[in-house]
Amino acid sequence: MKISGSYTLPVARERTYELLQDPDILAQCMPGTDHLAKIGPDEYEMKMKMVISAVQGLFAGKIRVADQKPPAQFRLLVEGSGKVGFLKGDGVLTLVTSDALPSDPSTDVHYEGEVQVGGVIAGVGQRLLDTTAKLVIRKFFEKLTELAGQASLPAAVK
Amino acid sequence: MIPQNFEYSQPNNLNEALALLAGGNAKVLAGGMSLIPLMKLRLAAPDHLVDLSRVTDLKSIREEAGTIKIGAMTTHWEIEASPLLRSKCPLLAEAASNIGDVQVRNMGTIGGSIAHADPAADYPASLLALEAQVRIASAKRERTLSIADFLVEALTTALEPGEIVREIIVPVEASGTGVSYQKMVQPASGFAIVGTAARVRKSGGKVSFVRVGITGLAGKAFRATGVEKLLAGTAGSAADVQKAAAVAADGVDANTDLHASAAYRCQMAKVYTARALTQALARVS
Numbered sequence: 001m002k003i004s005g006s007y008t009l010p011v012a013r014e015r016t017y018e019l020l021q022d023p024d025i026l027a028q029c030m031p032g033t034d035h036l037a038k039i040g041p042d043e044y045e046m047k048m049k050m051v052i053s054a055v056q057g058l059f060a061g062k063i064r065v066a067d068q069k070p071p072a073q074f075r076l077l078v079e080g081s082g083k084v085g086f087l088k089g090d091g092v093l094t095l096v097t098s099d100a101l102p103s104d105p106s107t108d109v110h111y112e113g114e115v116q117v118g119g120v121i122a123g124v125g126q127r128l129l130d131t132t133a134k135l136v137i138r139k140f141f142e143k144l145t146e147l148a149g150q151a152s153l154p155a156a157v158k
Numbered sequence: 159m160i161p162q163n164f165e166y167s168q169p170n171n172l173n174e175a176l177a178l179l180a181g182g183n184a185k186v187l188a189g190g191m192s193l194i195p196l197m198k199l200r201l202a203a204p205d206h207l208v209d210l211s212r213v214t215d216l217k218s219i220r221e222e223a224g225t226i227k228i229g230a231m232t233t234h235w236e237i238e239a240s241p242l243l244r245s246k247c248p249l250l251a252e253a254a255s256n257i258g259d260v261q262v263r264n265m266g267t268i269g270g271s272i273a274h275a276d277p278a279a280d281y282p283a284s285l286l287a288l289e290a291q292v293r294i295a296s297a298k299r300e301r302t303l304s305i306a307d308f309l310v311e312a313l314t315t316a317l318e319p320g321e322i323v324r325e326i327i328v329p330v331e332a333s334g335t336g337v338s339y340q341k342m343v344q345p346a347s348g349f350a351i352v353g354t355a356a357r358v359r360k361s362g363g364k365v366s367f368v369r370v371g372i373t374g375l376a377g378k379a380f381r382a383t384g385v386e387k388l389l390a391g392t393a394g395s396a397a398d399v400q401k402a403a404a405v406a407a408d409g410v411d412a413n414t415d416l417h418a419s420a421a422y423r424c425q426m427a428k429v430y431t432a433r434a435l436t437q438a439l440a441r442v443s
Contacts, residue, residue, distance in 0.1 A: 001414075053274060053313035054185065054193050054202040084201055120199055127347065130414045131277050131312040131377045 085119025188270030230269025286371030
């Protein structure tokens with residue numbers, strides 16, 4: 001399944017890039033993340049509990065960041081598996097300074113990638129995968145926007 | 159194919175049910191048409207099921223002060239066959255008759271369907287076009303939400319832990335209203351690839367009232383207000399219908415799946431919206 005889209009964050013490009021590389025921030029933004037720890041340079045292990053309606057799945061997996069070109073671009077590789085299935089994703093995030101709001105610094109985050117989902121969840125949930133993926137991505141960016149607002153407060157005060 | 163162990167309760171009335179749910183950990187079993195398959199596949203593994211099948215206070219269809227109140231445990235078949243709904247809110251009866259197959263309609267309930275909030279379910283299109291209200295109960299309080307506020311996003315509603323859908327409230331249709339639900343069905347599942355519900359009224363040769371709800375196209379069903387605005391005030395000719403239906407998918411982030419790409423879904427949304435409007439206009443008396 002191909003996934004692509006973009007989201008505008010109300011923070012400058014450098015700051016957005018930093019936020020997207022911060023494991024603490026990522027752990028808070030990814031819905032259902034129980035645990036996220038650094039296991040090597042640019043590599044993290046994580047545990048997630050996804051709950052969508054009556055369906056719930058525990059996933060354990062790894063995230064790797066590669067091909068960093070700060071503050072413009074990086075590649076994100078995700079793999080996870082659990083009893084209900086597995087997930088493998090490979091995508092590129094590109095950060096562009098947005099001109100939507102010239103008065104405030106803001107950044108368009110474009111994402112494009114390929115996600116493979118297998119196991120029971122893909123077999124019976126095919127019809128809902130696309131919707132669910134969009135939902136999770138939107139929740140991620142909404143939470144990131146919220147945290148970015150808080151994190152950038154001291155800078156705005158000075 | 160065998161679910162995990164779970165505790166099972168079968169309360170005899172609403173208060174008992176709400177008391178069992180007050181802890182917040184139990185899952186409601188209505189008709190079980192979505193939940194039981196998920197449990198058998200072990201995609202869902204609730205610790206405790208509260209089966210509402212004996213809660214007869216939730217099984218009724220009654221007219222009250224210009225509205226019809228439908229208990230959450232009313233089955234799709236009971237809605238489809240209800241003489242009251244067929245004469246006074248025919249859109250909902252038509253939508254119910256389009257759900258799944260006869261076995262699903264005999265077991266599945268309107269409360270269960272909207273609480274599950276499948277983005278391709280049939281009811282939401284009609285309930286949005288009807289501007290329905292959802293009455294929600296918990297052990298502590300009751301509240302009523304519009305269907306638009308109730309459906310938060312795909313598979314997510316405004317229900318909080320401990321709350322259940324008590325009843326769905328739809329208006330008694332004003333005389334002279336034409337309605338139609340047109341659905342492109344995915345034959346294996348019976349779900350809508352897209353489905354459009356329309357209600358129209360005319361006065362003095364012009365379209366004076368129009369409501370359009372679309373399901374299946376996006377993460378959640380929505381009111382197509384763009385279509386409504388374009389059709390209102392026109393004569394309701396074939397050209398007017400085409401022009402209005404052409405904006406059915408404008409600004410929508412459409413779903414893609416095995417059965418239909420986003421572009422195809424958008425195109426079909428226009429086609430089925432035009433069909434629903436055409437039939438609804440033909441039914442205006």
